[in-house]
Amino acid sequence: MRSVQTPEFEGVTFHEVLCKSILNKVPENSTLPFRFTVNTFRGCTHACRYCFARPTHEYLELDAGADFDSQVVVKLNAAAVLRKELRRRSWHRDVVALGTNTDPYQRAEGRYRLMPGVIGALTQAYTPMSILTKGTLLRRDLPLLRQAAGEVPVDISISLAFTAADEASRALQKRIEPGTPSAAARLDLIRAVADAGFAPHIMVAPVIPYLTDGVAVLDSLLGELADAGAAGVTAFPMHLRGATKDWFLSWVAEEHPALLKRYRSLYGRGAYVNAEYSRWLRERMGPLVAKHGLAGAAREREAPARPVVAEPELAGALTLF
Numbered sequence: 109m110r111s112v113q114t115p116e117f118e119g120v121t122f123h124e125v126l127c128k129s130i131l132n133k134v135p136e137n138s139t140l141p142f143r144f145t146v147n148t149f150r151g152c153t154h155a156c157r158y159c160f161a162r163p164t165h166e167y168l169e170l171d172a173g174a175d176f177d178s179q180v181v182v183k184l185n186a187a188a189v190l191r192k193e194l195r196r197r198s199w200h201r202d203v204v205a206l207g208t209n210t211d212p213y214q215r216a217e218g219r220y221r222l223m224p225g226v227i228g229a230l231t232q233a234y235t236p237m238s239i240l241t242k243g244t245l246l247r248r249d250l251p252l253l254r255q256a257a258g259e260v261p262v263d264i265s266i267s268l269a270f271t272a273a274d275e276a277s278r279a280l281q282k283r284i285e286p287g288t289p290s291a292a293a294r295l296d297l298i299r300a301v302a303d304a305g306f307a308p309h310i311m312v313a314p315v316i317p318y319l320t321d322g323v324a325v326l327d328s329l330l331g332e333l334a335d336a337g338a339a340g341v342t343a344f345p346m347h348l349r350g351a352t353k354d355w356f357l358s359w360v361a362e363e364h365p366a367l368l369k370r371y372r373s374l375y376g377r378g379a380y381v382n383a384e385y386s387r388w389l390r391e392r393m394g395p396l397v398a399k400h401g402l403a404g405a406a407r408e409r410e411a412p413a414r415p416v417v418a419e420p421e422l423a424g425a426l427t428l429f
């Protein structure tokens with residue numbers, strides 16, 4: 109439709125489009141716990157250096173680095189198209205996952221307000237939903253989500269892998285996820301979600317080898333999550349697929365050059381940490397999760413929408429608690 113720049117979003121261009129479809133079917137052979145996803149944006153101003161969705165920007169002939177952070181495609185008619193798709197006779201009210209590719213509550217959602225329409229469409233169609241976000245804007249829609257939860261199962265997951273208590277962790281979060289709300293703001297969000305009657309599940313993810321995997325930091329984070337009302341956690345190590353790998357490693361070269369060699373050895377030519385690191389992380393996390401009482405809560409949690417991870421290949425690397 110048009111491309112827009114506005115003073116509140118310095119350096120960002122929004123490409124407003126009318127989409128033809130919005131309900132994406134997950135490939136049949138996927139191990140994910142949901143079959144359908146909806147993404148209202150492409151690109152994300154949260155700008156996480158490790159973001160796995162970066163390579164998808166290349167399909168738009170934009171780059172997976174700075175363009176992903178600053179050239180955001182906005183599907184203006186998302187709710188209307190979704191309503192139409194959910195009216196099909198073939199629709200069987202499967203769980204729809206929101207936020208699997210880019211964050212539905214990134215700052216742009218404040219300007220475009222797409223999610224109320226999406227939530228309304230899913231509720232009207234008696235369709236369960238799961239949301240994954242780092243965005244505190246989710247708080248705006250809690251009353252609506254509460255209403256939706258009266259009709260259909262609604263799962264809310266929040267990503268947080270940094271502790272608010274540690275100064276170095278706070279500084280690192282600003283460098284590595286420069287557009288995201290702070291850890292303290294996300295802890296407040298978790299509290300608000302729990303107070304609204306949901307059982308917030310937390311993605312302690314990705315855990316960034318050598319930077320956020322220290323036992324003191326993880327211990328502090330899990331303590332904060334338990335205090336805030338987290339119902340359970342999922343943790344897994346960072347993976348670096350496609351163009352994301354170069355984008356992340358260029359950041360390491362600038363900010364932590366001493367770690368470059370270790371990352372090259374840990375990831376080799378692939379996208380995933382080696383099995384030894386995965387096992388090491390699982391063994392580190394297990395006792396901490398138990399210590400903070402987050403394991404039992406996770407087990408009690410009901411299907412249908414287990415924590416959302418958009419990478420089928422990742423299943424083997426997951427550490428679920």
Ligand code: SF4
Pocket residue numbers: 152153154155156158159160161209210211242
């Ligand atoms: S919030 Fe999620 S989608 Fe957005 S940049 Fe970070 S990892 Fe990517």
